[in-house]
Amino acid sequence: MMGRVVIVGAVQTRYEPRKAHQAINELVYEVVAGLLKQTGVRMQEIDSMVTASQDAWDGKTISSMSVNEVVGAYLKSEAKVAADGIQALIYGAARILAGAFDYTLIVAHCKESEGQPDEITKVMFDPFCERPLGLNDAVAAGLQARRYISVAGIDSRALALVSQKNHRSAKRNPLAQRSGDYSLDEILAAPSFADPLTELMAGPRSDGACALLLASAEKAAAFGDRAVCIAGMGNSTDSYWTDRDLSEAEALRQAAQRAYTKAGISPDQVDVAEISARYAHEELLYGEALGLWKREELSALLAEKNPLRKRTKVNPSGGPITGNPTTVAGLARVAEGYLQLAQLAGDRQVPGAQVAVAHGASGVCGQSQSVVILRRGNA
């Protein structure tokens, strides 16, 4: 088991297609101010912050400069990661485990409405052999989705079931951008995104931010049940997307194994899993890599009245398919896991949840994978 670091609060904005009334710093101020209010911690007590943002999405290099003031970094120790916010959280936890800080503030933001997603994600690709073809994240998602369902022996109806389940769950999440009771036919007949994915099988363009506060074990005691222990963390990075099997998620399998081992927890003890699946096939692929089910079981699990429900409730928030911007999505998974274990999840509360797994990914077709395991209580 690793040393002790706890989460003592988590706040997200509502996720919306376009927050035209807030610039990036105002968006971030909303979650930081909300977090101080929720935790009762004063900004003067926080001397460390790790932010997550991406220059290409913000249209600005050193994109953290837009938020330094509002995260309270004035003359303090701030660092930025240009990847999913879950990596900022893992870095921030390491700062606390090192004994260097009592509190670390973790914040991720993105306004996908400001730039042009297809153009921005083009810049991720190799400039020599890929960019001239116009490849972007949507195309890569369509390619991976078709490859995965073919190898797994399922069809686009399975993808529709994932979408249906999540949009139904999101009805209980007041922060979700998109929710509702969609029929499978509606999902399958929605406008194409990148076939076999339809627009209802792909997370919509979204604006939002998320902030969490990490604390040392000594500080945690004062927070009672609102302190949730980070029991394990794991990272793993795979080969570039064209140099690996896209129907597998080996990096996630390894990241999960590292996290489970550190936590001393096995997948069958997980009550809630929040999976970063912007695209429907990712939930199936990543859930398998997290040890929540086996590929052979998929067809049967999808046919259940509560699809994909064994012991673990998967994405009670609705997940990124219902709207979470890039960079924020994985950190929001940790926030949702925290809210579940702190019994603060409102209508989407999974009763009695004791253990949660949160997952985040970065890069083309999830090249880098991160897993954070949370356990109720601060012991």
Next chain:
Amino acid sequence: MAAESWAVHQKIEIPFQYTAGPAVTRFLEGLKDKLIVASVCSKCGRRSVPPLSFCGRCWRPIAEFISVSGEGTLLSFTRRAGGDVLYGMIQLEGTDSSLAHYVTGEVGRLRIGCKVAAVWRAGRTGSILDIEGFREVGN
């Protein structure tokens, strides 16, 4: 004072000259002559197209390059909504990686696992676009 918030429109344009390095240079140069160059890792033997100058799995530089067939297997395909091209992932014969490119021909005939072959453009310049795309040549 109005309570609304303005949006300011701008466009960032930054010309780059990306250094291709020896492996990719070989690949681009080969395309002019309808050759597809793959890298071979001397430790694990993995053959990759586009060629790599470094095997991340074995953590060692790659010095061996071979030319491989323009025929391969279609691993996947998709069309981005609103786009007019079809994208595919192609595993070229004798290689272990996949190459993303356009797939041409009749969409209805495409199946995962079908055989495809490179269609070369005339007047090649040493660009990935020297290959027009990959055409289905048999299921």
